[in-house]
Amino acid sequence: MSKIIYTKTDEAPALATLSFLPIVEAFTKTAGVEVETSDISVAARILAEFPEYLTEEQRVPDNLAELGRLTQDPNTNIIKLPNISASVQQLKAAIKELQSKGYAIPNFPEDPQTDEEKELRKRYGKSLGSSVNPVLREGNSDRRAPKAVKNYARKHPHSMGEWKQWSSTHVSHMHGGDFYDGEQSMTLDKARTVRMELLLDDGTQKVLKPKIALLDKEVIDLMVMSKKALLEFYEREMEDCREAGILFSLHVKATMMKVSHPIVFGHAVRIYYKEAFEKHGAFFDELGINVNNGMADLYDKISTLPASKREEIERDLHACQEHRPRLAMVDSSKGITNFHSPSDVIVDASMPAMIRSGGKMWGADGKMYDCKAVMPESTFARIYQEMINFCKWHGNFDPKTMGTVPNVGLMAQKAEEYGSHDKTFESSDAGIARIVDIDTDEVLLEKRVEKGDIWRMCQVKDEPIQDWVKLAVRRARESDTPVIFWLDPYRPHENELIKKVRTYLKDHDTTGLHIEIMSQVRAMRYTLERVARGLDTISATGNILRDYLTDLFPILELGTSAKMLSVVPLMKGGGLFETGAGGSAPKHVQQLTEENHLRWDSLGEFLALTVSLEHLANNDNNAKAQILADTLDTATEKLLLNDKSPSRKTGELDNRGSHFYLAMYWAEELAAQDKDSELKAQFTPFAQKLKENEAAIVKELNQAQGKPVDIKGYYYADEELAKKAMRPSALFNETLASL
Ligand SMILES: NC(=O)C1=CN([C@@H]2O[C@H](COP(=O)(O)OP(=O)(O)OC[C@H]3O[C@@H](n4cnc5c(N)ncnc54)[C@H](OP(=O)(O)O)[C@@H]3O)[C@@H](O)[C@H]2O)C=CC1
Numbered sequence: 001m002s003k004i005i006y007t008k009t010d011e012a013p014a015l016a017t018l019s020f021l022p023i024v025e026a027f028t029k030t031a032g033v034e035v036e037t038s039d040i041s042v043a044a045r046i047l048a049e050f051p052e053y054l055t056e057e058q059r060v061p062d063n064l065a066e067l068g069r070l071t072q073d074p075n076t077n078i079i080k081l082p083n084i085s086a087s088v089q090q091l092k093a094a095i096k097e098l099q100s101k102g103y104a105i106p107n108f109p110e111d112p113q114t115d116e117e118k119e120l121r122k123r124y125g126k127s128l129g130s131s132v133n134p135v136l137r138e139g140n141s142d143r144r145a146p147k148a149v150k151n152y153a154r155k156h157p158h159s160m161g162e163w164k165q166w167s168s169t170h171v172s173h174m175h176g177g178d179f180y181d182g183e184q185s186m187t188l189d190k191a192r193t194v195r196m197e198l199l200l201d202d203g204t205q206k207v208l209k210p211k212i213a214l215l216d217k218e219v220i221d222l223m224v225m226s227k228k229a230l231l232e233f234y235e236r237e238m239e240d241c242r243e244a245g246i247l248f249s250l251h252v253k254a255t256m257m258k259v260s261h262p263i264v265f266g267h268a269v270r271i272y273y274k275e276a277f278e279k280h281g282a283f284f285d286e287l288g289i290n291v292n293n294g295m296a297d298l299y300d301k302i303s304t305l306p307a308s309k310r311e312e313i314e315r316d317l318h319a320c321q322e323h324r325p326r327l328a329m330v331d332s333s334k335g336i337t338n339f340h341s342p343s344d345v346i347v348d349a350s351m352p353a354m355i356r357s358g359g360k361m362w363g364a365d366g367k368m369y370d371c372k373a374v375m376p377e378s379t380f381a382r383i384y385q386e387m388i389n390f391c392k393w394h395g396n397f398d399p400k401t402m403g404t405v406p407n408v409g410l411m412a413q414k415a416e417e418y419g420s421h422d423k424t425f426e427s428s429d430a431g432i433a434r435i436v437d438i439d440t441d442e443v444l445l446e447k448r449v450e451k452g453d454i455w456r457m458c459q460v461k462d463e464p465i466q467d468w469v470k471l472a473v474r475r476a477r478e479s480d481t482p483v484i485f486w487l488d489p490y491r492p493h494e495n496e497l498i499k500k501v502r503t504y505l506k507d508h509d510t511t512g513l514h515i516e517i518m519s520q521v522r523a524m525r526y527t528l529e530r531v532a533r534g535l536d537t538i539s540a541t542g543n544i545l546r547d548y549l550t551d552l553f554p555i556l557e558l559g560t561s562a563k564m565l566s567v568v569p570l571m572k573g574g575g576l577f578e579t580g581a582g583g584s585a586p587k588h589v590q591q592l593t594e595e596n597h598l599r600w601d602s603l604g605e606f607l608a609l610t611v612s613l614e615h616l617a618n619n620d621n622n623a624k625a626q627i628l629a630d631t632l633d634t635a636t637e638k639l640l641l642n643d644k645s646p647s648r649k650t651g652e653l654d655n656r657g658s659h660f661y662l663a664m665y666w667a668e669e670l671a672a673q674d675k676d677s678e679l680k681a682q683f684t685p686f687a688q689k690l691k692e693n694e695a696a697i698v699k700e701l702n703q704a705q706g707k708p709v710d711i712k713g714y715y716y717a718d719e720e721l722a723k724k725a726m727r728p729s730a731l732f733n734e735t736l737a738s739l
């Protein structure tokens, strides 16, 4: 029996699953495909970590570890929905909710002192930040807008803000002392075992990571971010921003760069509120305030102080704002600024949203203003400035005519920066940061660090690079589109990759293909010149640009990256099918609980299911699965053309209504096909029933809206209540059960 593993995650995607999965199960069983669910929500991952605190009935298996193992099995077929990459605030909220539901898990130790607390912190750390995707992504990334989706966007363009040539919006990044500056890189000449250590100025050796096994031909890098240079940078840019009278916004990726970026974020907050931190810093420490987790942590912890003390602190914070630039807002109606939480503004999505709106972000008064987009690490920040330059000169892009930019991303086996958090350190002392071969004592890479500097080692294995080059060539051939490898010869790491790309391209027949290697800024310009002329260009990039570009171009081309096809061909032969390239849209949940309307668009799920079924069909020689895939593809196109995607407005068709239409169109396509008479016979009466009841079902679905709905929880909602809320049409449920 063929099997698809369907993940259960968090927030809007998890709610959508409750409505969509029964449809998937009903349809796929007709092709002998079993659908198994696997709960990898942040709540389930927390529970799996602490079985000894739970009763027998409360315990849950470690599904993520099991899925990680399955990525090594060629028969694996996983549909992975977007999940929360939790900030400390979110993790604490999830813990609190679980405790309130009777799960006696321990509190999150904010400032661990004892060994026991340190151990707990380490265990909770496993559920922090991006901890699902890196486990499952045992393959490289293939993300693109399918033709039907692109055509739909061309016919129904989303709104775009206007770019003025005189816009003051720009990107600011460090020009020295950051990870890019003086980075060191090497390709290994043999398999080695190394340690990471700090050689202090007094000669003491401090081992931070005792043993890392590296493979032959692996590329490793050593990078340092100077605290001094970072603080000077912030000071200068804040002053520059205040003078310019525009909004200050900081864009980081604290979810994936879960060790370095909260530190980078915290320094910005402390510089902005410098005088207040000088005055109250020691007291803040006593209270256990850590603004690396955002100002939310500070406001939370001072909320219980006596009013006079609290007001004094608030006054002092306010006084700092008087001579600092205005901050970009995340939610101006609630007074939530860019400094509230390091993962409220996530660079991959936040920069495209700003560019789409003509370079504007929200100010505290609810109006939009030009901004200084601050991205301290210069390595990739420059691509955004290049795009802004282009928009200022050319005007914003036109979704009706613009070309498309699919991406082939190097991602497998925790490639590059995104796999480096367990090898990232905030230096406790000055000294030499070194990577040393344990067996030979050779110092492979070394760099001077001062106290407070952040240093890290990144790695990328050779086999994933070979696989990435192969995938890029395959995509170029299949789509007859030029491929540009975005690699910067001035950057030592990428220079190593350039050598490898040149070597491995020779393994493939590239006759007639257009393949080039360009530095990022040139690649961006080249790609944009083509985009503006309606031409398509594949970007073949490293892991960070994979993440950035697969939100950037889709958000401009399609309005959201949720509509992307996102495939991870696992290196061992299985398939991981991600549902779009975007997140979990937390504010959609709020709309559901307040108004019982879910505007989440499951298009990414429809696309993922199509390719997942196709993969099954090929692997298991399952002809029925292929028919299901082909008909689902046509049904999805029909859904788009007939405008049955969810509306943003309560009372109109929402996520559940769009699922009904998908089911109806899919059934109609299965009834219309003549390749499999059994399927035809099964689906003909079913399609008829859905068609006959269309008006009544849509009425039931839409009439349920407009009033609050309580699903008793956010991270671990009551499954039965949530199911009931997500399946409000008795008529549709009955009809589906009859299949
Ligand atoms: N692959 C994964 O697992 C990923 C997970 N994440 C996680 O998701 C969370 C939120 O991420 P964030 O970057 O803030 O934002 P999201 O990508 O979730 O949402 C940003 C905005 O995009 C629109 N949007 C996104 N997806 C859809 C959809 N399917 N249907 C309709 N509109 C959509 C919504 O716009 P509007 O408000 O206009 O409706 C939404 O407010 C974080 O925890 C993050 O770590 C993020 C990226 C990928």
Ligand SMILES: O=C(O)CCC(=O)C(=O)O
Binding pocket: 085, 129, 130, 131, 133, 134, 255, 256, 348, 546, 547, 550, 581, 582
């Ligand atoms: O894992 C995460 O935190 C986000 C993933 C993401 O943004 C992406 O893969 O595009």
Ligand SMILES: [Mg+2]
Binding pocket: 348, 547, 548, 550, 551, 581, 582
């Ligand atoms: Mg992303």
